[in-house]
Amino acid sequence: MEGWQKIVRSSHAFPVLSSSGIESLSADEQDLEASCEEGAGCPEGCAEGCAEGCTEELPAGENGSESSSSSSSEDDSDTEESDTRRSDEEQEKKDSQPDRNESGGVNCLPHCEHCRNENAQREQVTPRRLAGGQYLLKLDADGTYQCSVTGLIFEVTEAVTISYSLLSWSKYAGLVKPPWVVGGPLFDVHCKAASALTSIAFPHSLCLGDGDSHPAFKVLHIKGAGAAIEPSMDYSASHVRWLVSSLSPVGPLIRSEEPLLYHGAVVLYKAVDSDPSLLFRVYVATNNESFIKDIAKAVKHSKKKFIKIDKPPVCQKLLQKGKRYRLLCEPEAEVTPEEIEFVDGSLLKLKSYIEVYLEKHEDFTLSLIELESEAVVWKAKLRESDWIHYDQNKNELKRNAVSIKRRKSTNSFSEEETHCGKKQRSNSTTDGIKTTNLLTDQQLMAIAKLFGAEWKEVAIECLQMEMKDIQQIQAKEQEVNMQKFLLLSKWREREQSNGTAQNLYNRLGEKVSYDIVQLLEGFMAQ
The missing domain is CATH 2.60.220 (Chondroitinase Ac; Chain A, domain 3)
Structure with a gap:
């Protein structure tokens, strides 16, 4: 050592x-x-x-x-409810310090009382x-x-x-x-x-x-x-x-000939649907970024839509291969399976998880317990506020999509843009049968405003645009949102009858924010 x-x-x-704001790459880069x-x-x-x-x-x-x-855990306390809540909140605030890195995964270097400190x-x-x-x-x-x-x-x-x-x-x-x-x-x-x-x-x-x-x-x-x-x-x-x-x-x-001890992580996801009940997936993993990335990919390709719940993920007790663990919920909920045997699933394509189902919305506490010692390995308090902001944001995006659909053309667009919009509407019907609508200027502008600093990379990688196209647009237009809009317009013009929300959704895939994905889904549902 x-x-x-x-x-x-x-x-x-x-x-x-800085990891925020992607700049133009140098020739070497x-x-x-x-x-x-x-x-x-x-x-x-x-x-x-x-x-x-x-x-x-x-x-x-x-x-x-x-x-x-x-x-992340929070302190395990058997005191009265008021003291427990205060203790849990204080500990959770303390544990929510940098346990998570910029990519959304778990910090690879957690504090561990068993490990020798490195200076x-x-x-x-x-x-x-x-x-x-x-x-x-x-x-x-x-x-x-x-x-x-x-x-x-x-x-x-x-x-x-x-x-x-x-x-x-x-x-x-x-x-x-x-x-x-x-x-x-x-x-x-x-x-x-x-x-x-x-x-x-x-x-x-x-x-x-x-x-x-x-x-x-x-x-x-x-x-x-x-x-x-x-x-x-x-x-x-x-x-x-x-x-x-x-x-x-x-x-x-x-x-190793002896049983391996792992630094562990618990990763939470909540199902997003219209059902008034609550459904969660709880993944117990080694603190291994490849493993955690695979979990995120598996959730993304699930038939249900899920959002990640931000809770301190790092286990406060070590995980050991072959030992059995149980997830407890207070108040009681349906937990399936009731027990799991821990294995490092890094090599497995299918990542196992525990499903938690609650019939009504209320605060609850999840605790991962090692059966042999009955020690609390991980614990977290979940409240509606942990996901309510996401629901509000999703509803706002839906309202924006509806308002964009109903909004009439205004004189703020040039004659050329108005003519383009009329051409799109005329292409939406064939012999009286409605076909897939082309994206309108208003819809493209709404999408453009949601793009971040990575829009140039997305345009080149996902939309097969060329750097010269971007440079020409930037030379003519100084306002960034208009640059994004004009680029999307150029893509729509190139795609002709395929300049639809569905086509754009398929091309952008996982390279854009969830807000853009939700907006495009709203356009496709219209």
Whole structure:
């Protein structure tokens, strides 16, 4: 463990990059992003092969060809209700401090009373977000830097630009063979000057106690259709450090003869429908960003619509494979299943969950209990205020969609725009039979106003617009909302009869905010 401290070198002054407001990429960044999207390997001259030490070659998995894809608790109290509520609220406020990172997942480095505290000082840097779930980090000097979003630690020997993305372990389940198990999230890292990136430290989800245990940490290095298990250089209470051999998907593995103890997380989702009852999904997971990302993806593709409930997710007691846990609800609710056996589901495509059903709206408390010791692992108080703002916002969006439909044309639009609107309306009927309506100017303006700073990336990636189109619009129009509107108008003109809400909804997919998705669904329902 002492060897881990040796890798930390003095930090250099570095301006933190803001993750809000995506700016135009530089030429170098554009080249880097393009190479990442194409799945290019490391540049010529990068050290190929495995790190020093023995490696175990693994057979190709059926999913190996996908390797280039980019992809709280509260205090447990038995006092009277008034004291319990006050205690819970105070503890919840305290626990709601940064347990969550910018991507909506759980912080990879939770405080744990069993883990040895680390005093290593590393420069915290915030990456720029790119489309497709990628992050971009521009480092101005040599040193050791830690990503504030993912927890990754990069050791570099010179100024470099690094891009990376979080991947799903389930895609590569065939490459992880017993006795090896997943130890933390899986990442795909790219660096234009690959030789300058000497080591990467990956966050892991295991609890190593006071440091007396000596688990066998290694890393799975996915190469094309196969993979190799390579040695780690060192590990700490929170990270596994790997000497970079070549750049492609890499993630930590662990082999241990003793039962593994995990830092856990409980993730909550509420069903959104017109039913007056309440339906929740409760996921019990390891504190592994790949696992938690998979959960969010599974919920998104569910037949029901769900929203995430923001509660402190980190478990205050460790989770152990094979132990049984029960979710309790006060007041009583239907909980299915009543008990679960904990397993790390990182490699499973289907993520198991507990369903909680309440017939009426009222405040309630959820508690995850370890059956063997009856210890409270996680606890949270849920109130209507936790989701009422979402419902109000959704209703407001529906009202806006209806008002836009009923609003008559005004003189604020140019003669050309009015003519365009008339042309759309005439195209909505064929031989007296109503067909799918084209998006109107008013609808496009409503959508444009909801787009954030990422609108250019969305236009290029999802709508197949070109940068020259954006530049031409910006040269003619200074107001940002009008720029977005004109771009959407250009897309509608190109699509002709396919310039519909349904087509735009299909193209934007998960790249836009939920507000835009709801607005488009409102347009489609008209």
